[in-house]
Every structure is written in C-alpha cells, then in structure tokens.
Amino acid sequence: MGNLIWHEWSRYVSLTATVYTIWASFWGILYRKFFWDFVGGTLRAPGGLQPANNVAVFIDIIVKAPIVQILSMLLGFAIVALEYPAPFLKGTALYRSLVVRIVTLLLQAFLAILYYQGTNGAIWSLVAVIGYARAIALGETMEEAKENRGRGGKA
Amino acid sequence: MGENWFHREFLNPRRLVFNLFFYGVQLFLFAYGWYSQETNKKLAALNGLKWSVWTSRGAGLVLAFDGGMILVPMLRNIIRVVRPRLAWLFPADENIWFHRQVAYSMAFWAMVHTTAHYVNFFNVERTQVRAERALDIHYTQAGGITGHFMLLIMVLMYTTAHHKVRNQCFEAFWYTHHLAFFFMIGLYTHATGCFVRDSTNPDYIKTFPFYSTEHCLGYESWRFTIWPGIIYFGERIWREIRARRATRLSKVLVHPSGAMELRIVKPTFKYVAGQWLFIQVPDVSGWQWHPFTITSAPEDPYVSVHIRQVGDWTQALGERVGASPSVVAAMTQDAMKGKEKDDSLYGTRGNFVELDPARTTRPLPVVRIDGPYGAPAEDVFNVEVAVLVGAGIGVTPFASILKHIWYRQRKGNVGSLRRVEFFWVCRDAPSFGWFQSLLQEVEAAQADPNFLRINIYLTQKINEDMLWNIAVNDAGAEYDPLTLLRSRTMFGRPDWKSIYGRMRDAIETGQYLPGTNAQLKTRVGTYFCGPSVLAKAVKEACDATTTSNINFAFAKEHF
Numbered sequence: 001m002g003n004l005i006w007h008e009w010s011r012y013v014s015l016t017a018t019v020y021t022i023w024a025s026f027w028g029i030l031y032r033k034f035f036w037d038f039v040g041g042t043l044r045a046p047g048g049l050q051p052a053n054n055v056a057v058f059i060d061i062i063v064k065a066p067i068v069q070i071l072s073m074l075l076g077f078a079i080v081a082l083e084y085p086a087p088f089l090k091g092t093a094l095y096r097s098l099v100v101r102i103v104t105l106l107l108q109a110f111l112a113i114l115y116y117q118g119t120n121g122a123i124w125s126l127v128a129v130i131g132y133a134r135a136i137a138l139g140e141t142m143e144e145a146k147e148n149r150g151r152g153g154k155a
Numbered sequence: 156m157g158e159n160w161f162h163r164e165f166l167n168p169r170r171l172v173f174n175l176f177f178y179g180v181q182l183f184l185f186a187y188g189w190y191s192q193e194t195n196k197k198l199a200a201l202n203g204l205k206w207s208v209w210t211s212r213g214a215g216l217v218l219a220f221d222g223g224m225i226l227v228p229m230l231r232n233i234i235r236v237v238r239p240r241l242a243w244l245f246p247a248d249e250n251i252w253f254h255r256q257v258a259y260s261m262a263f264w265a266m267v268h269t270t271a272h273y274v275n276f277f278n279v280e281r282t283q284v285r286a287e288r289a290l291d292i293h294y295t296q297a298g299g300i301t302g303h304f305m306l307l308i309m310v311l312m313y314t315t316a317h318h319k320v321r322n323q324c325f326e327a328f329w330y331t332h333h334l335a336f337f338f339m340i341g342l343y344t345h346a347t348g349c350f351v352r353d354s355t356n357p358d359y360i361k362t363f364p365f366y367s368t369e370h371c372l373g374y375e376s377w378r379f380t381i382w383p384g385i386i387y388f389g390e391r392i393w394r395e396i397r398a399r400r401a402t403r404l405s406k407v408l409v410h411p412s413g414a415m416e417l418r419i420v421k422p423t424f425k426y427v428a429g430q431w432l433f434i435q436v437p438d439v440s441g442w443q444w445h446p447f448t449i450t451s452a453p454e455d456p457y458v459s460v461h462i463r464q465v466g467d468w469t470q471a472l473g474e475r476v477g478a479s480p481s482v483v484a485a486m487t488q489d490a491m492k493g494k495e496k497d498d499s500l501y502g503t504r505g506n507f508v509e510l511d512p513a514r515t516t517r518p519l520p521v522v523r524i525d526g527p528y529g530a531p532a533e534d535v536f537n538v539e540v541a542v543l544v545g546a547g548i549g550v551t552p553f554a555s556i557l558k559h560i561w562y563r564q565r566k567g568n569v570g571s572l573r574r575v576e577f578f579w580v581c582r583d584a585p586s587f588g589w590f591q592s593l594l595q596e597v598e599a600a601q602a603d604p605n606f607l608r609i610n611i612y613l614t615q616k617i618n619e620d621m622l623w624n625i626a627v628n629d630a631g632a633e634y635d636p637l638t639l640l641r642s643r644t645m646f647g648r649p650d651w652k653s654i655y656g657r658m659r660d661a662i663e664t665g666q667y668l669p670g671t672n673a674q675l676k677t678r679v680g681t682y683f684c685g686p687s688v689l690a691k692a693v694k695e696a697c698d699a700t701t702t703s704n705i706n707f708a709f710a711k712e713h714f
Contacts, residue, residue, distance in 0.1 A: 004324035012314035027270060031277045038290050045283035116289065117273050120303065124310055 007098055007140050010131030014105060015083050017128055021112050021121030022076035028069040033116035034062045062115050072111040072118065079104050096142040098132050105129045181217045181260060188216030188374070197353040197372060204278050211271035212351070214264045219376030221261040222342045226335075226383040228254040232390050235529040262313065265306065272302070285355070297348030301341035308338045326443065339384045346373040397423070398435065398523040405457060407476045407519065410592075415464070415478055416450070418457040419522060428452055428559035429535070429552045429682075432526030434460060439471045444525060448551040450593075452558035458524065461551060461590075475520050535560070536570030538680035538708070540658075540667075544693055546580045546685025550590055553577065553684070557597050557607075564606070571678075574605065574667070576658070580612045580649060580689065611644045651696035655707060659700050677705045684711070 037059075040052030051059055061067040082089055082101065089095045109125040112118030165171050192212040193202060201208055228234070228250035276289040276299075293299040314320070315331040347364065349357035349371035358370035368375065406418040417434075426432070426449055433444035445468060451459040464473045535541045535556060545553045557577065563569050579590075594609060601607050661667035662677055681697055683690050690711050697707040 004327045009320050012317055016310050038288055048281040049288055120306055
C-alpha cells in the first residue's frame with residue numbers, strides 16, 4: 001500500500017545523520033576521546049580511563065590531534081553538499097548516484113564510530129545506508145531533471 | 156509570498172501572543188532548570204561539572220514540558236468536546252500545526268540536552284566524580300539507554316513525517332509514528348536511572364517508582380507529563396471500543412460520475428453537519444483508518460460518505476464492493492462527456508446505480524467507523540450570513556451542511572442565519588455529478604429564492620466547441636447546461652474582493668438583509684475548504700472588507 005520512494009526518505013535520514021555528525025565532530029574536537037578506549041583500558045581515579053597501549057595510534061589521531069574529527073566534519077559538509085544539494089552539484093551524475101551516497105555514508109559511519117560523540121551519527125548513517133540500499137534493490141533511480149525547454153528569455 | 160518571516164511571526168497579533176507565550180514558557184523553564192540546579196546545595200558534587208550540567212538540566216525541564224505538550228493536540232475527542240467553548244481562545248483546528256511546533260522545539264532542546272550530557276559524562280569519567288565510565292552512563296544506565304533510543308525514534312518519526320513522504324506513502328508515516336508509544340515509555344522512564352542524586356550510588360528501592368526521592372533529586376516531571384499520555388492511550392482504547400459498536404454497511408451507491416456513496420447505519424454514531432470520520436474496512440486493510448467527510452445530514456437515518464477511487468486503498472475498496480475501477484472509470488468518462496445527460500423531462504443527470512448485494516457473490520464488507528471529529532462549519536447557525544466556499548474536492552463537507560440547512564429550514568429553525576451564499580470553485584464540474592444532484596434537490600426545495608444562492612465557478616479552459624455548446628444551450632434555457640441548476644455557471648476565477656465588497660455595500664444599504672437595521676452588527680461567516688492558496692485570497696478579502704458594523708470572519712477546514 002502506498003509507494004514509498006526510499007531514496008527520498010533516506011535523504012532526510014542522511015541529512016539528519018550528517019548534520020548530527022558535524023555537530024558531534026565539533027564537540028569531539030573540544031572534548032577529545034577515543035570511543036573504543038574502554039577495550040583493555042583501566043579506570044583510574046583521578047585521571048579517568050587510561051587506554052591500553054595497543055590503541056596508541058587512535059589516541060594519536062583522535063586525542064592528541066583531532067584528525068579523525070576534522071576529517072569527519074569535512075566529510076559531513078561534503079555529504080550535506082551532495083544531499084541538499086549544493087547548486088554546483090545539482091544535476092550532475094555524482095548527485096544522481098545512489099552508490100556514491102552509500103559509500104560516503106559508510107565512510108562517515110566508520111569515522112564517526114571512532115570518537116566518543118559520533119556513535120549516534122554513525123548509527124543513523126547506517127540507517128540511511130539501509131534506505132539507499134533498499135532503493136537500489138528496488139531499482140529506484142534519480143531521474144535527470146527535465147530541461148526546461150521552451151522557457152522564455154533563453155535562446 | 157509577499158510577506159517575510161518577521162511579518163508572519165510578529166506582526167500578526169495572535170501569532171505574536173502564541174510565540175511570546177510558547178517560547179517564553181520554554182525559555183523560562185530552561186532558566187529555571189538551570190538556576191535550580193546551580194543553586195542546589197545538595198547537588199554540589201554534580202555542580203562540579205559546571206555549565207554543562209546546568210544546561211542539560213535546564214533543557215531537560217523544557218523537554219519534559221514539550222513531551223507533555225506533544226500529545227495534547229492529538230487528543231482529538233477531547234478537542235472536539237471543548238472546541239465550541241474554547242474556539243475563541245485557541246485555534247482548535249490548528250492542532251496538527253501546534254503538534255509540529257512542539258516537535259520542532261523538542262528537536263532543538265533534545266540537541267541542547269544531548270550535547271550537554273555528552274560533555275557531562277566525558278567530565279564524569281575524567282574527574283571520576285563518580286567511579287564510572289562515560290560508556291556506562293551512556294549504554295548501561297536507564298537515562299542513557301532511553302535517551303539514545305528516543306533520539307533514534309525521533310529520527311525515524313521526523314523523517315517519515317515529512318510532508319513529501321506522508322503524501323507518497325501515508326502508511327509509512329502512520330505506522331512509524333506509532334513508535335511514539337515507545338518514545339513515551341522512554342520519556343517517562345528517562346530519569347529512573349537516578350543520575351541527579353546527592354548520594355554516591357543510585358538509591359534504588361523496592362516499591363514504585365523504584366528509586367527513593369530522598370536522594371534522587373530529578374524534577375519528577377513524569378508525574379505531570381504522563382497524564383496526556385494516559386489520556387491519549389485511553390482515547391485510543393475508547394476509539395477502538397467505539398469503532399467496534401454495531402455498524403452495518405447498508406447500501407453502496409455508484410454515482411454516474413464515479414463516486415461511491417457508502418451508506419452506513421450506526422445508531423450510536425452522533426454527529427453534526429460538516430464533521431468527518433475515520434473509516435476502516437477490515438477486508439481491505441485491518442489496520443488502516445481513512446478520513447472522509449460525512450456527506451449526510453444528522454437528520455438522515457444513515458451516515459454516508461462519498462469516496463472517489465483515486466488511491467490504492469479506495470480502489471481496493473471499490474473492487475471489494477463490486478464497483479471495480481474499470482466500471483467506475485467508464486462511468487466517469489461518460490459523465491465527463493455528458494453522455495448520460497437525459498434532457499427528456501426534467502433535465503436531470505443520470506441517476507445513481509445501487510449495487511445489489513444479492514447479485515454479487517460476496518456480501519457487502521464489514522465496515523467500522525470512528526468519529527466524528529470537528530470542523531469549523533458547525534458554527535454556521537450563529538451568523539446572519541454564511542458564505543460557504545468549497546474548492547474542488549473540498550466541496551464535500553458542504554454537502555452535509557447544505558442538507559442540514561435544508562432540514563432545519565423545513566422545521567423553520569435556522570437560528571440567526573438569514574442567507575447562505577454557496578461558492579463552488581472547481582475545474583470540471585461534471586466529475587462531481589453526485590454533488591450536482593444534491594445541489595439540485597436543495598435548490599429545488601427553496602421556498603425563498605433569496606435564502607440560498609449557489610455560485611459555481613468553472614476554472615477549466617474551455618475549447619471552442621464547448622463554448623458554442625454553452626452559448627447555444629444556455630440562451631433562454633431554464634437550467635444551466637453544465638450543471639443543470641437554475642443558477643448559472645460562471646467561468647474563470649472568482650474575484651473575492653469585489654464579491655465581498657458588493658456584499659458589504661448591499662448589507663449597508665439594507666438590500667441584502669431586508670429588515671435589518673444598519674446600526675446592528677452583522678456577522679458574515681466564511682467557511683472554506685480547499686487549497687491554502689485560495690484560502691489566503693479569501694481570507695485577505697474577508698479582512699479587507701470588515702467594517703465596524705459588519706464582521707467578516709474566516710474559518711478554514713483542514714485535511
């Protein structure tokens with residue numbers, strides 16, 4: 001009953017997840033924490049959770065320098081530009097590709113799950129991925145916009 | 156849209172009052188929540204977290220308010236009861252609009268609250284003000300678990316409630332929105348983890364609410380916010396019980412234009428003209444309730460709805476009752492071409508066909524109806540002049556109202572109502588054949604030629620053949636060739652400003668309402684049902700025409 005156009009719904013989820021992730025990455029830069037530091041970490045008072053030595057590389061790129069958060073934020077802005085879409089992307093083949101969306105969202109989920117604030121953004125990105133995958137499975141496509149032929153003022 | 160955001164939100168007095176009140180209350184609650192946390196000596200340890208805990212507590216209190224308010228506009232039965240008494244205070248017909256405003260606020264404050272808590276738990280772990288990890292608070296304690304679940308539910312509910320998705324697939328919206336049940340459970344139990352406490356460990360007890368209020372110092376907001384939830388739940392159960400009362404589909408009539416008329420007998424169903432109901436046909440779908448306007452008058456011995464087969468549910472229903480889309484489509488085509496026009500005696504359009512249940516192999520399906528629910532047109536008898544404006548399919552509520560006025564007229568009991576102006580703006584009148592036959596009846600029954608005036612505006616483009624046809628048939632004929640009414644059809648869009656202007660002049664000179672003193676205040680009520688663009692034009696005309704003695708009021712119906 002009814003005809004849900006999955007990729008249109010996924011777009012709303014994707015935008016929500018991405019805006020959330022951008023906001024989360026901003027706070028992730030201010031309050032830096034590796035989400036998975038509890039694995040093998042020890043709790044010390046005072047001092048908090050001390051991560052295990054074998055995750056030192058993540059501590060380097062998340063706590064010492066917020067590289068993951070910055071990447072996540074940049075990717076987030078890129079996804080918003082793709083989804084909203086930004087004027088220069090509108091009507092391009094990139095904009096009409098559902099596969100590109102799945103790939104970028106998966107990447108976003110991967111980056112977001114690494115830092116403390118990003119978990120919800122990651123989960124919601126995966127929800128959007130499921131929606132887009134369903135859209136592809138159902139054979140949905142984003143149609144090329146009709147050219148406005150015969151509109152006045154243009155030769 | 157010529158007006159900007161500022162104009163709309165602040166220069167409209169009603170909207171200004173609403174904004175000041177609604178957002179004022181929220182800001183006040185936020186400030187109060189912040190202040191009461193910051194100054195609470197018992198929570199000194201928690202206050203070590205500084206601004207983030209003050210923010211989360213303030214936003215939490217606003218969210219409690221929003222969580223309580225979100226269900227209030229959905230208490231349809233209660234709104235229907237209180238509406239006539241409180242219509243002056245708040246626009247009861249804008250309940251969905253208010254529901255959305257609360258939802259937007261809720262999303263905003265949820266963002267504030269969640270952001271603050273992410274900082275809180277980060278600092279709890281860092282400073283070890285409590286011996287636990289941020290992960291524990293997020294994913295093992297009641298507050299964290301319910302919070303994350305509520306956020307996920309909000310994502311699903313908000314995205315499927317987008318008007319585009321709702322129009323594409325109402326079911327996706329309808330079913331997903333029932334996650335509200337789990338959302339509400341999450342909201343009421345959000346504080347049971349006893350995060351706000353003055354003791355080292357949560358002080359759980361064996362009896363309800365399973366934590367001691369001596370040491371768990373939350374706002375206990377669930378004590379208030381749970382009531383709308385309980386009332387709403389009760390309303391849903393009541394609707395279910397009411398829907399199960401004896402209901403019988405007595406007749407299915409197929410009108411020449413393709414509309415199905417279901418005549419339903421349900422003795423317990425009481426309604427007034429202009430209201431609508433939900434209908435469910437278990438044979439078609441066991442869960443879906445579809446809204447339809449009631450087209451019978453309360454005086455009729457049955458409740459009728461007119462259904463056009465446009466969506467898949469309505470088509471499935473047509474299939475089920477034996478008026479399959481192909482049959483009806485053929486009839487619609489015929490009606491559009493005017494084939495059935497049988498000018499022999501009275502110039503009436505072809506009659507409706509009653510589907511004979513004995514002929515078909517299956518008996519008529521079981522139907523259940525739920526309602527009625529309110530609409531502004533109930534107030535029609537409180538004004539001197541009623542202007543009824545229906546556009547396109549929006550004309551349906553007026554079927555009931557016109558019938559009802561007709562019944563009241565026969566009894567000589569029309570309240571203060573002196574005149575009725577009925578406007579029907581539509582693209583192609585023939586496709587609403589069933590409505591025309593109703594109009595014919597009402598028009599023919601008029602004793603006072605001035606009481607009811609029917610104005611039909613046809614907005615479709617007319618080709619040359621049709622033009623000649625009209626020109627030839629119209630001249631000197633008693634009935635209008637298109638609608639077969641005495642009233643003439645007009646072409647093009649109505650000019651509302653001049654219509655209302657002329658009406659005002661006529662009232663002022665005393666021609667319009669004979670016997671009315673010009674000193675008396677005259678109320679002209681406009682009741683509109685149709686697309687919002689047209690609504691705006693009519694409303695503007697109403698506002699522009701209002702003078703000190705003549706009040707042009709406007710009411711719009713929503714679907």
